[in-house]
Amino acid sequence: MYLESRRTFLKGAAMTVAGAAIAKGVFSTDAAxxxxxxxxxxxxxxxxxxxxxxxxxxxxxxxxxxxxxxxxINRHGVQSEENPDGIMVNDYMLVPTACSNCEASCGLTAWIDKKTFTVKKYMGNPLHPASRGRNCAKGYAVQSQMYDPDRIPFPLKRAPGSKRGEGKWIRTTWDEAMTTIGKKMGDTLRNGDELSRKSVMYHVGRPNENGFVPQVWETMGLDSYNSHTNICSSNGRTPSIWTANDDRSSPDWANAKLIFLNSSHAADAGHYFQQSASFIADARKKGAKMVVMDPRMSNSAGMSDLWIAAWPGTEAAIYLYLANRILSENMTDKKFVKKWFNWETLMNDHKHLDFMLEKGQITKAPTGNSFDDYMALLKDMYAPYTLEYAVKETHVPAYKLEKLYEMFIWAGDAISTYIWRAAAAGNRGAWMGGRAAYFCIGLRGAIGTEGGTFFHHWHVISVSGKGGSSTLGQGAGGADVPKVKVWNELTWPPEWPLSTYEMSYLLPHLLTDTAWQKKWNDRGLKVPSKLSVYIPRMYNPVWINPDGFRWIEVLKDETKMELTMNLSPVWSETNWYMDYVLPVGLAGERHDQHSEATFPARWTSFRQPVLRVALEKSGWKAKNPNRATLEAHVKAGLGEVWEENEFFFDLCVNYIDPDGSLGIKKMWESKRHPGKPVTIPEWYDAAFGDNLPKLKETATNDERYSKEEFPVYAYLRDHGAWMEEDKIYNAMERELKFEDGEVISHGHKFDAGSMSVGTAGVIKAKDHHGKDTTIGIEIDGKKMEGFETLTRKLEFFTQWATDWKWREYAMPFYPRNDKEKVEMVHLVSHVNHMYMKEENSFALNTVFRLPYNIHTRSANSKHLMEISQNHDPIWIYTKDAQRLGFKRGDAMRVKIVDTVSGLDSGYFVAMAVPTEAVMPGTLACSHHGGRWKLTNHVTVPNGVTDGKVDPSTAPRDLNNKEFLKESPANIGKAGAQTKIDDYSGTTGINSFGVPVAEIQMDGKIGKLKYVEGIKGFKAERFAEYNRDSENIWWDGLSGSWQNAVAAPHPDPISGMHCWHHKVILEPAQPGDKIGDIFVNYDNNFKVYQAWRDQLSRGLDSNSTIRRPRHIKRPWVSLDSTAYDVTIKS
Amino acid sequence: MDEIIARSNIYALLSRILLQELDVEILNTLMEDKTVLEFLPHWNEWELRTTLSNQKLLEEYLNPDFTNLSLLHLVPYETFYTRADQMIETGGANPVTDIYSAYDFIVDYAVARVVSSDHIGVELEFMHHLCQAQIKAIEESDHESVTELLAVQHRFLNTHLLKWAPMYLINMKYESRTPLYYDTAEMALEFILSDNEMLSAVVPKVS
Structure with missing residues (x-):
């Protein structure tokens, strides 16, 4: 029929107006x-x-x-001369680097617009084996940090005549700062006495590098490296040390059948978050199950197959319930246990077996010392950890624990877990939770397997400090650097000989506690009473540590801290009280070798100052090769922003030890250019090339790099990441290697001729200093490396702990009744339900991370602040809130009470959010909130001398040859201060994320009250990037500064500050505002003393060494004499 | 030659009516061209067409009806019918843009005032341009191009317009409240089906 109608349509040819005239003409075929x-x-x-x-x-x-x-382009085409209205084409150079906003070191690429020489965006690095081109919100925030209008543009110095904290600043030069600081350090070291070598202190937040800065301090012979670890993760590391003598666990998420998270970490925030979350997603796609144990329903818990809300600090009881069932139902992997548990040690230690019997840990003495006797002992020992017991202690319903056991067994030997912060960081004694976790995972043989749980050191690369062959003095890998011969009691006090890391959060207390100093000085130690130089690095101890007002007191006291400087790119609470603030770079502005154990492989990233690299690849050469990063950042308009590597090279060679008399200069003097500091390419070519043979082979055989002066450096400069080894499973079974009369174990060489096999197959040999060392284990005739423990097996009987006064905890254990909870209080959380006697008392869970914040560094990333505005409320169970009359949005006083001393610390005012997503009787409020500042702006005139110079005259353009020829002369020196683009002389302070507060403090009581929220403003610096700075709809309040209210709670064994609190909830009083805090920091001092004196078991007159020699003493290598100690009675 | 001119004109006419509301100029053509009036019989016979002023006709009858048919109640975009989620693909992933680009055509959205390039008016105008190209090829005795253009027209009809336009046009016919759009819907439906039959006969196989 249509063909019929077609004849009608032929009439169309007769239309009076041609179709072309009728059609609208929506198409164009022009230049577009x-x-x-x-x-x-x-x-x-x-x-x-x-x-x-x-x-x-x-x-x-x-x-x-x-x-x-x-x-x-379908609408406008591509921009060209003929089509100027088309879509613009960016001409990029991609330079790889690595994120530095959390610890994971995900790969980044900076997309540098050649035409403007700016970073247009940061994306992932597809060559990074662990992050695989992906990033979280914090990774993409690196750009907003780079072009932060408030970033510190040049070195700052406290104005002469002003006091610390007055907020008066002047601009100074890098040279002046380094001269002053270097002289002070040099003078201190020249004293040559023991105290002097403890009086310079470096204090790092998140290191994000693998050994460079520790090497700096080691070359100075100082025991001065202090880290934040004991407020972070040390209770999570202790079980790894006690069990495997390793720093931490290393999961194989991607191949696991059961992902067992003891926290919200890994899947939705926290450690290695993005990489872990991706691997976990891979596993779940293949059918893995996920269990999340957390009193708070985190995002991870919400998407898990099973959410276990255990009372904080009781997790060990759950693991031991699993152990009991595994043992009693004969589900043990006996082959693995027999091979890798140190059962022989226990079964031959009759003293300890008698002790266990005496204490009721076992009901009968073993009849023999065979493996079967061991298994019988374990069954007997763990039989009391019944379902009924676990339900009572943990408050987890029975059906959930039974379900957990089913899943645990179902997963076989593919159970992956990561023991880190969460329960461990919150609770006294919670290190035992991790130890009990390893125990039941070990019983199932899931250690070292594909999809199982393993340990850190096999999966990490630490070479950042090993570029010594490029220097005159260090020798290959630092072999010629003398070991440190002092022991610093300010970081390793005698009360905590087994502390996992430094007791860093007690620094102001120890400096204030003259009675403590006298006590130990009287007993023969040399305890510093002050610091000559204190150097935090990108760290904000005032805000993040407990008892913040005590920190302020000490930082302001010039008799306790004589000279202070923070290496910090941004403003912070701590910087306000410093003598110097020296701006070093962020993720895309610094060099670091950074590796983490995020999957069973050894990979490293290479963090780089991307703008410098782009300049160099375009043909630019720095005028001063030792300050190339500083020159590059000035050229790029970031300001006089440097990096730590070059800073420390220069400081050591030219400022601390300019004449070489201290022996430090040669350590950092270039072998190629004696007299000059080593350069970045020299150092990293050696650090990577000397220590990563596969990388060296690859780089030197790659025609793109083989002709480069520094081929290994160049390879990583271009790739940003490298994987030296993949699929590392069951590495403890690696056989010992023999080469040229030497035997190699865990990468270390020993004299093969001195090798002997002793009790239980333990192999010993002499090291290069002639010291007998356990290096491996022989099992069934096979000589293997084993674990790093003294027995080379997993030490579920930690025999050495009995020598350090903790015999009752040598085996995985948790108090089985109320009597034991009193006797073994060290294993009982200070927020255990037995302490919750008042109807309005709660256990406050504080340690969960917020996935969009980065402690100190995130406060002025507009991108992150915009997505993180929730005032960090108090999560309270709905019926608890109803019972106490709190509704959503109500202000509450959260009063912190110590359960050891019974003292009040004060209170913070926070907002109630009733929810079903938190365990009854517990509260949740992250301690990562409550940033503050004392003023909105600070005026520091642009230029303090006549030498205010333009950094360049040619427009910033990587294709412009004139631009590439120029570089600022005499950078960092007097008279060469450069003009800072669009800087008027006044800078904002964290204008995107921190409100203004007033503080009052009198030595005993501290108060903080927020007085002004943040507002939109017109950014002058980096105006193009910050063109929406007037669009600020949030007030900046990120919660209450609860850390200041918190008293220090040092765990008696690990030294961890146990973050959780017993709190009493009260309604807010008239005049209270959310964010207010009131602190009795005089009481907090007494709380620290109570935990120290009532719980710790320190050195005494019987002590001969400060700490077990075989466990890790992080960062610097100590001479064996530094361990020796004599304590007077 | 008449046939291709007729096809070109009809594609242009239908494209224009279905693309945008009418203006006075096109309304005059629709009022006066006898051929057009023959194509649109109810419009031809509609009393109000001759009794109302052009302005009143446009503002109170035709343009409200057009708005109803193409903006409010019906959706004249291909991807609305072809995507499982019934979303209009306004970006570069719209499949119709591939074929436009292949012949160096680009939609000028400022002129078209549509949200995506698969609007029925745009697709019909594309057919009009293919017909115009064919006219040019015939004039230049470029038989190879003629053959190719017929194949392209056939392919475009089958891979785009015929996949969805009938559904729209049938609904339009029943939703329309004025004889002009009622007739246009019917004519357009009939024409594209008829044109496909013709092309199927002359193009050996769908390429």
Whole structure:
């Protein structure tokens, strides 16, 4: 029929108006269309890969994202001379680096616009084996940090005549700062006495590098490296040390059948978050189950297969319930246990077996010392950990524990877990939870397996401090650096000989506690009463540590801290009280070798100052090769922002020891250019090349790099990441290697001729200093490396702990009744339900991380602050809130009470959010909130001398030869201060994320009250990037500064500050505002003393060494004499 | 030659009516061209067409009806019918853009005032341009191009317009409240089906 009608349509030819005149004419075939045709761009690409191949990284064209919003190339074509209205094409150079916003070191690429020499965006690095081109919100925030209008533009110095904390600053030069600081350090060291070598202290927040800065301090012979670890994760590391003598666990998430998270960490925040979450997603796609144990329903718990809300600190009881069932139902992997548990040690230690019998840990003495006797002993020992017991102690319903056991057994030997913060960081004694976890995982043989749980040191690369062959003095890998011969009691006090890391959070207390100093000085130690120089690095101890007002007191006291400087790119609470603030770079502005154990492989990332690298790859050469990063940042308009590597090279060679008399200068003097500090390419080519043979072979045989002066450095400069070894499973079974009369174990060499096999197969040999060392184990005739323990097996009987006064905890254990909870209080959380006697008392869970915040560094990332505005409320169970009359949004006084001393610490005022997502009787409020500042702006005139110079005259353009020829002369020196782009002389302070507060403190009582929220403003610096700075709709309040209210709670064994609190909830009083705090820091001092004196078991007159020699003493290598001690009666 | 001119004109006419509301100029054509009036019989016979002023006709009858048919109640975009989620693909992933780009055509959205390039008016105008190209090829005795253009027209009809336009046009016919759009819907439906039959006969196989 249609053909019939067609004859009618033929009439169309007779229309009076031609079709061409009728049609609207919506198509064009002009330059726009041709520009698309002539370009490589298409709306329908063959793949959706974000990243170009590596060979295009030096020159990659991409359509502009913002411009694209106008409608894309189908509407406007591609921009060209003929088609100026088309979509803009960016001409990028991609430079790899690594994120530094959390510890995971995910790969990044900086997309540097050549035409403006700015970083247009940060994306992931597809060559990074662990992050695989992906990042979390914090990774993409690196750009907003780079172009932060409030970032510190030049070195700052406290104004002469002003007091610390007055807020008066002047601009200074890098040279002046380094001269002053270097002289003070040099003078201190020249005293040559023991105290002097404890009087310079470096204090790092998150190191994010593997050994560089520790090497700096080691070359100075100082025991001065202090880390934040004991407020972070040390209770999580202790079980690894006691069990495997390793720093931490290392999961194989991607291949696990059961992902057992003892926290919200890994899957939705916290340690290695993005990489872990991706691997966990891979596993779940393959059918893995996920269990989350957490009193708070985190995002991870919400998407888990099983949520276990255990009372904080009782997790060990759950693990031991699992152990009991595994043992009693004969589900043990006996082959693994027989091979790798140190059962022989226990079964031959009759003293300890008698002790266990005496204490009722076992009901009968073993009849023999065979493996079967051991298994019988374990069954007997763990039989009391019944379902009924576990339910009573943990408050977890029975059906959930039974379900957990089913899943645990179902997963076989593919159970992955990560023992870290969470329960451990919150609770006294919770290190035992991790130890009990390893125990039941070990019973199932899930250690070292594919999909199982393993240990850190096999999965990490630490070479950052090992570039010594490039220097005159250090020798290959630092072999010629003398070991440190002092022991610093301020970081390793005698009360905590087994502390996992430094007792860093007690620094102000120890400096204030003259009675403590006198006590130990009287007993023969030399305890510093002051610090000559205190150097935090990108760290904010005032805000993040417990008892913040005590920190302020000590930082302000010039008799206790004579000279202070913070290496910090941004403003912080701590910086306000410093003598110097020296701006070093962020993720894309510094060099670091950084590796983490995020999957069963050994990979490293290489963090780089991307703008410097881009300049150098374009042909630019620094005027001063030892300050190339500083020159590059000035050229890029970031300001006089440097990096620590070059800073320390220069400081050691030219400022601390300019004449070489201290022996420090040669340690950092370039072998190629004696008299000058080593350069970045020299150092890293050696650090990587001397220690990573596969990388060296690859780089030196790659025609792109083989002709480079520093081929290994160049390879990592271009790739940003490297994997030296993959699929590392069951590494304890690696056989000992023999080469040229030496035997190699765990990468260390020993004299093969001195090797002997002793009790239980333990192999010993002499090291290069002639010292007998356990190096491996022989089992069934096979000589293997084993674990790093003294017995080379997993030590579920930690015999050495009995020598350090903790015999009752040598085996995995948790108090089985109320009597034992009193006797073994060290294992009982200070927020256990037995302490909750008042109807309005609660256990406050504080340690969960917020996935979008980064402690100190996130406060002025607009991108992150905008997505994180929730005032960090108090999660309270609905019926608890109802019972006490609290409704959503109500202000509450949260009063902190210590359960050891019974003292009040004060209170903070926070907002109630009733929810079903928290365990009854517990509260949740992250301690990562409550940032504050004392003023909105600070005026520091732009330039203090006549030498205010323009950094360059040619426009910033990597294609412009004139621009590449220029570089600022005499950078960092007097008279060469550069003009800072668009800087008027006044800078804002964390304008995007921190409100203004007033503080009052009198030595005993401290108060803080917020007085002014943040407002939109017109950014002057980096105005183009910050063009929406006037759009601020949030007030900046990020919760209460609860850390200041918190008293220090040092765990008697691990030294961890146990973050959780017993709190009493009260309604807010008239005048209270959310965010207010009231602190009795006089009481907090007494709380520290109570925990120290009532719980710790320190050195005494019987002690001969400060700490077991075989366990890790982090950061610097100590001479064996440093361990020796004599304590007077 | 008449046939291709007729096809070109009809695609242009239908494209224009279905693309945007009418203006006075096109309304005059629709009022006066006898051929057009023959194509649109109810419009031809509609009393109000001759009794109302053009302005009143546009503002109170035709343009409200157009708005109803193409903006409010019906959706004249291909991807609305072809995507499982009934979302209009406004970006570069719209499949119709591939074929436009292949012939160096680019939609000028400022002129078209549509949200995506698979609007029925745009697709019909594309057919009009293919017909115009064919006219040019015939004039230049470029038989190879003629053959290819017929194949392209056939392919475009089958891979795009015929996949969805009938559904829209049938609904339009029943939703319309004025004889002009009622007739246009019917004519457009009949024409594209008829045109496909013709093309199927002359194009050996769908390429």
């Amino acid at each position: 269309a041709e520009s698309v045709e002539n370009s490589k761009f298409t709306n329908t690409p063959d793949s959706l890969s974000f990243y170009p191949p590596l060979d295009q990284w030096e020159g990659f064209q991409e359509l502009d994202g913002n411009d694209w919003k106008r409608g894309g």
